[in-house]
Amino acid sequence: MTITAPAQPQTATDATGLPAWFTHDRFGMFIHWGLYALPARHEWIKNREYITEDAYQKYFDHFDPDLFDAADWARRAREAGMKYVVLTTKHHEGFCLWDTALTDYKSTNTRFGRDIVREFVDAVRAEGLKVGFYHSLIDWHHPDFTIDGHHPRRNDGDAEIARLNEGRDMARYREYLHGQVEELLTDYGQIDYLFYDFSYREDDHHDVWGGKGRDDWGSEELLALTRRLQPGIIVNDRLDIPGDIVTPEQYQPDKPMELDGVQVPWEACQTLNGSWGYDRDNMNVKSVDLLVRMLADGVSNNGNMLLNIGPTGRGEFDGVSRATLDGMGTWMHQHGRSVYGAGPSSFVAPPNTVYTQRGNRLYLHLFAWPFEHVHLAGLAGKVEYAQLLNDASEIAFRSIDPSVRAITTGLGGQPAGTLTLTLPIQRPDVALPVVELFLEDDA
Structure with a gap:
């Protein structure tokens, strides 16, 4: 030997x-x-x-x-x-x-x-x-x-x-x-x-x-x-x-x-x-x-x-x-890229999701596919861009005024600081959908 x-x-x-x-x-x-x-x-x-x-x-x-x-x-x-x-x-x-x-x-x-x-x-x-x-x-x-x-x-x-x-x-x-x-x-x-x-x-x-x-x-x-x-x-x-x-x-x-x-x-x-x-x-x-x-x-x-x-x-x-x-x-x-070099985030993920984070990129893993909207606490004003990770297709988002009461067709009632994503109706054909969020530099 x-x-x-x-x-x-x-x-x-x-x-x-x-x-x-x-x-x-x-x-x-x-x-x-x-x-x-x-x-x-x-x-x-x-x-x-x-x-x-x-x-x-x-x-x-x-x-x-x-x-x-x-x-x-x-x-x-x-x-x-x-x-x-x-x-x-x-x-x-x-x-x-x-x-x-x-x-x-x-x-x-x-x-x-x-x-x-x-x-x-x-x-x-x-x-x-x-x-x-x-x-x-x-x-x-x-x-x-x-x-x-x-x-x-x-x-x-x-x-x-x-x-x-x-x-x-x-x-x-x-x-x-x-x-x-x-x-x-x-x-x-x-x-x-x-x-x-x-x-x-x-x-x-x-x-x-x-x-x-x-x-x-x-x-x-x-x-x-x-x-x-x-x-x-x-x-x-x-x-x-x-x-x-x-x-x-x-x-x-x-x-x-x-x-x-x-x-x-x-x-x-x-x-x-x-x-x-x-x-x-x-x-x-x-x-x-x-x-x-x-x-x-x-x-x-x-x-x-x-x-x-x-x-x-x-x-x-x-x-x-x-x-x-x-x-x-x-x-x-x-x-x-939601796994390699990634780890925990200080942001709190919504139910049926988890976050991983790598630098200024936050990854939302959706264990259950919601109907159109997902609400992200504490992220209003902190995201510059969002996309589905599988195909880099843009995901629209907006902050919702918590004072608005959504009785019929409007969105409202979320706590201050909430960012709401608008997802496609059809779930991506992947084992686990992920939204990639690009955070502002001061987020």
Whole structure:
């Protein structure tokens, strides 16, 4: 293995000190891929079905994703409007997608025989996207990882669990964990983001016996190693110690996230259907218009979206994933400037809408299409021009005299300072209509 020098620091930062690309780019792709793509029944199948190592071995023996094309993955991410891509280097099952020197349980030892991480990194960089790794702190395959309440062997009974745990040593596992992270952060050039997953100490609101956390992972040392090898890398919050961002999973915060009263950067990681890995029979798929609303809502609350794809056992994105990415890309092509570089606004949006703002441009995302008029509080005299973002067609607006009572055909009754837009009757044929408002310089 070729060991390279530490990556160069990422020096451009935002107001919080975070690398500026993260809060600018807003939208990324998560990719969960491993042996669990073959049974195609959720990435936690080994846990859910209490599968032993011997029984799980068949998936290793038959892993041969002949349709895998990292360039296709990266191209689809870029065309969907995503700016960074995060790949599972190893999930909880312990299977490694790179040519690690520390275990034989890796993609290069399967029929496939290729370093997937290497091809992924090269393809993502070639598309001009940021490179991210996900790395599981958990490892149900490793012989030193002790049985606990998340382990597939957790229901084997006290006597058998004691026998299985005899001789297991978390200190040796910790050395393995740190060694693999060192490989990943020295042999693949600059890595922009590392998503560790996850901690579950019993005394930290987790109802899991034998739960593990910062002491088990050596989190302080692991984070120091990460930052030494990759200065400026973004690290999430799942080492059981503070990270750079917080990562709500499969829910949408309804306001900017805070720690101790201070707003923090955050990223909602979301799935298409509730599963992270390929789940063939799961049809509970989110629509494109729902996903676009989730993205806009997140940006309006100062957050990012990391949208997951689970490739099939043959290594390609399935039809549902491809169609979803195409739909997201169509919307982002016309509306990306309401997302990239945008964030919350101090103006209060009307019901069924959210604002994002970038400099003197305010973006009104219309979750429901109103009948002709939408009233914007506090914007009278502050807007110089308005247009639909999808086609740059002008939207008329005016301030309404609050003293006028609109009994029949006139507009009136709005509070002072309200700006009223006049929208077309026909809703634009887009997943989420957006009005772009150009604010006066002193707004």
